[in-house]
Amino acid sequence: MLIVFIVLAFVAVGTAISMLVTRNAIYSxxxxxxxxxxxxxxxxxxxxxxxxxxxxxxxxGSVVVLFLFVIMLLGAEKLPGGEPLRWQRFLAFPLVILLVxxxxxxxxxxxxxxxxxxLPPRGYGEPVEIGKVLFTQYALPFEITAIILLVxxxxxxxxxxxxxxxxxRRDLYKRDTQERK
Amino acid sequence: MNTIPAEYYLILSAILFSLxxxxxxxxxxxxxxxxxLELMFNAGNLAFIxxxxxxxxxxxxxxxxxxxxxAAAEVAIGLALMVEIFRTKRxxxxxxxxxxxx
Numbered sequence: 001m002l003i004v005f006i007v008l009a010f011v012a013v014g015t016a017i018s019m020l021v022t023r024n025a026i027y028s029x030x031x032x033x034x035x036x037x038x039x040x041x042x043x044x045x046x047x048x049x050x051x052x053x054x055x056x057x058x059x060x061g062s063v064v065v066l067f068l069f070v071i072m073l074l075g076a077e078k079l080p081g082g083e084p085l086r087w088q089r090f091l092a093f094p095l096v097i098l099l100v101x102x103x104x105x106x107x108x109x110x111x112x113x114x115x116x117x118x119l120p121p122r123g124y125g126e127p128v129e130i131g132k133v134l135f136t137q138y139a140l141p142f143e144i145t146a147i148i149l150l151v152x153x154x155x156x157x158x159x160x161x162x163x164x165x166x167x168x169r170r171d172l173y174k175r176d177t178q179e180r181k
Numbered sequence: 182m183n184t185i186p187a188e189y190y191l192i193l194s195a196i197l198f199s200l201x202x203x204x205x206x207x208x209x210x211x212x213x214x215x216x217x218l219e220l221m222f223n224a225g226n227l228a229f230i231x232x233x234x235x236x237x238x239x240x241x242x243x244x245x246x247x248x249x250x251x252a253a254a255e256v257a258i259g260l261a262l263m264v265e266i267f268r269t270k271r272x273x274x275x276x277x278x279x280x281x282x283x
Contacts, residue, residue: 009193016197017200019204025213029216036223042193043230048234051246067216076212076272092203093203096203100196107188107191116185117185118183125242134246138243151254152255
């Protein structure tokens with residue numbers, strides 16, 4: 001169990017680092033898929049099969065495909081030119097290392113109070129249980145999420161619509177009717 | 182040896198979160214910045230699931246489900262914005278997005 005965790009942790013951190021390091025955005029997206037997959041397996045170990053599978057379908061499935069589509073649509077795999085702001089890098093690394101140390105110290109302080117995680121009890125985190133909680137206790141947030149998704153869909157369509165699509169479409173329609181006459 | 186201390190999961194989550202922050206700070210490609218954002222969402226979710234397992238509660242998993250939904254909506258809007266910015270600027274370099282109105 002510990003060995004599985006260590007291997008998965010190394011794969012997750014390694015893919016995250018390679019995602020940041022590669023210059024090509026498509027490779028970044030593919031490393032991201034691998035990272036999501038390993039985290040999904042960690043969810044399975046932690047007794048959350050429903051979340052693990054929605055992670056695969058939502059993140060590794062739709063989100064990354066959306067990323068790949070946009071990268072290929074824009075042809076933005078690589079940016080021309082070097083890094084103009086070198087000093088940012090020297091500022092960012094110490095700050096992030098400071099953050100990691102801060103996290104580690106705080107987690108260590110909690111050390112004694114945290115539990116050991118073993119195999120989850122049978123039936124814990126099943127889709128049936130999650131559905132029961134989701135549709136009773138969290139019914140209102142669930143509906144609000146539906147509205148958020150609707151707003152996102154409408155907003156994405158409005159934003160990505162070509163300029164003056166309505167006008168040209170109306171012109172097309174006008175021309176079409178005139179030809180018919 | 183069938184048990185793993187919960188700290189390990191939390192430290193892994195912290196490392197992934199910090200890598201996400203590093204990506205947001207360092208990369209210029211707006212799409213990679215978005216991917217780093219997803220990485221940070223993921224790290225937060227991992228910590229949530231760990232605590233859910235620790236306290237044997239199912240509510241945290243529901244919260245993670247909501248986070249995923251909102252993240253998916255955010256990605257859709259963000260990528261639509263990116264396409265729109267690319268149309269006007271002909272680039273998705275973050276350093277070039279330095280002026281309002283066009």
